[in-house]
Amino acid sequence: MKLQDSSLLRRSSPLTVVLDGPDRVSITSPLGVFEFGREVMPLLAMFAGEMSMGAAMERLQLANSREWEASAEVLRQMLESGVLLPGVGSLTESAGVGFGDPEVHCRMLADRTRTNAYIQALQTLVVPGEVVLDLGTGSGVLAAAAARAGARKVYAVEQGPAAEWAERVMLSNKLDSQVEVIRGWSESLSLPEPVDVVVSETLGNQPFEEGILASLADAGRRLTRPGARFIPSAIELLAFLVQTPDSVQEDYGLDLSCLSEWSEQAGQRRGLAEPQQVRDWTFLAQEVALARVQSPWDGVWEGETSLQIDQEGRVDAVVMAFRAELSPENTISTCPFEASRDCHWSNPVYWLAHPIEVRPGQILRLHWDLRRNAQAVRLEG
Numbered sequence: 001m002k003l004q005d006s007s008l009l010r011r012s013s014p015l016t017v018v019l020d021g022p023d024r025v026s027i028t029s030p031l032g033v034f035e036f037g038r039e040v041m042p043l044l045a046m047f048a049g050e051m052s053m054g055a056a057m058e059r060l061q062l063a064n065s066r067e068w069e070a071s072a073e074v075l076r077q078m079l080e081s082g083v084l085l086p087g088v089g090s091l092t093e094s095a096g097v098g099f100g101d102p103e104v105h106c107r108m109l110a111d112r113t114r115t116n117a118y119i120q121a122l123q124t125l126v127v128p129g130e131v132v133l134d135l136g137t138g139s140g141v142l143a144a145a146a147a148r149a150g151a152r153k154v155y156a157v158e159q160g161p162a163a164e165w166a167e168r169v170m171l172s173n174k175l176d177s178q179v180e181v182i183r184g185w186s187e188s189l190s191l192p193e194p195v196d197v198v199v200s201e202t203l204g205n206q207p208f209e210e211g212i213l214a215s216l217a218d219a220g221r222r223l224t225r226p227g228a229r230f231i232p233s234a235i236e237l238l239a240f241l242v243q244t245p246d247s248v249q250e251d252y253g254l255d256l257s258c259l260s261e262w263s264e265q266a267g268q269r270r271g272l273a274e275p276q277q278v279r280d281w282t283f284l285a286q287e288v289a290l291a292r293v294q295s296p297w298d299g300v301w302e303g304e305t306s307l308q309i310d311q312e313g314r315v316d317a318v319v320m321a322f323r324a325e326l327s328p329e330n331t332i333s334t335c336p337f338e339a340s341r342d343c344h345w346s347n348p349v350y351w352l353a354h355p356i357e358v359r360p361g362q363i364l365r366l367h368w369d370l371r372r373n374a375q376a377v378r379l380e381g
């Protein structure tokens with residue numbers, strides 16, 4: 001297996017790990033006994049759950065490309081010796097990436113539609129005296145809202161440096177006796193009491209790519225009371241078939257057609273576009289729901305869906321979006337015609353290597369695969 005940033009890996013089981021000396025670790029995997037240096041230890045801990053090589057490297061906070069190469073080499077050896085196994089397609093690997101940057105949190109707070117919808121849902125759903133888990137608290141804004149909605153106790157969990165700032169937000173707002181900020185991944189956490197409500201805004205552009213399904217499923221199994229409520233209560237993944245504006249080659253007077261061959265060789269192109277921009281594209285079929293997920297938050301990786309064309313045109317891309325139901329009155333949406341003007345999410349756009357000419361009434365089949373190594377859609381007429 002060729003290792004790249006998106007390669008998913010996980011620790012093999014069973015493993016026996018013995019410290020042989022100050023810098024020698026002997027690991028017995030299903031393939032035999034192998035010797036490593038001490039640097040294998042943080043990597044072993046990191047891959048207790050499935051994670052991509054890129055996310056692991058980011059967490060190691062390597063100083064330079066030489067350190068990066070050295071760690072990549074250890075990962076290759078761990079894989080060859082059966083200490084690590086290729087992952088099966090969890091999407092948790094992009095969780096946490098970029099969230100060490102305060103700018104990212106400011107952008108999310110500036111999305112007032114998103115933040116207010118969550119706050120209103122907390123005001124509706126939290127019964128005074130209840131215990132809340134804010135999974136991925138970031139700046140702490142939702143944990144604070146849960147406390148103000150009357151929660152007796154809020155556990156605000158954050159894996160990244162934002163945890164420190166969330167703590168300061170609680171102090172500045174005199175909420176520190178109600179809100180306990182815990183630094184770490186929710187999956188590695190145990191709480192002193194089960195919670196009544198789990199709130200989590202760990203929604204990516206492709207809603208599941210920040211690992212929300214795996215973390216909510218884990219919280220539901222280990223950290224909640226029977227009958228606990230989740231905010232969001234359901235997430236719907238949607239797709240739209242579109243014709244994008246005419247290709248740039250007319251604009252530049254160049255024959256650029258060979259570039260689509262290059263794209264094809266490079267694998268499917270996935271880009272992002274603002275919902276406001278996508279709104280101006282031509283929609284050739286009604287939206288189609290690819291998946292609707294709710295507790296117990298089973299992972300969805302792939303599927304096949306039929307769609308009926310209702311306008312003549314050329315499908316050259318599939319756009320994805322989501323709706324997250326936060327409470328009976330509050331839903332947030334990144335659908336091009338529903339997204340708010342301040343929406344900070346973008347729509348994933350999957351470009352087709354071979355656009356398809358379509359006519360009204362035609363049925364197409366859309367196969368989609370969200371695993372990080374695949375991240376692809378295929379459309380057949």
Ligand SMILES: C[S@@+](CC[C@H](N)C(=O)[O-])C[C@H]1O[C@@H](n2cnc3c(N)ncnc32)[C@H](O)[C@@H]1O
Pocket residue numbers: 095096099105108109135136137138139140141142157158159160162184185186187201202203210211215
């Ligand atoms: C999209 S931000 C939202 C932050 C904040 N809740 C808000 O609404 O503004 C998600 C945050 O969750 C954190 N996160 C994601 N998955 C996590 C997990 N499983 N455990 C702990 N933190 C997590 C990320 O580091 C990031 O800071």
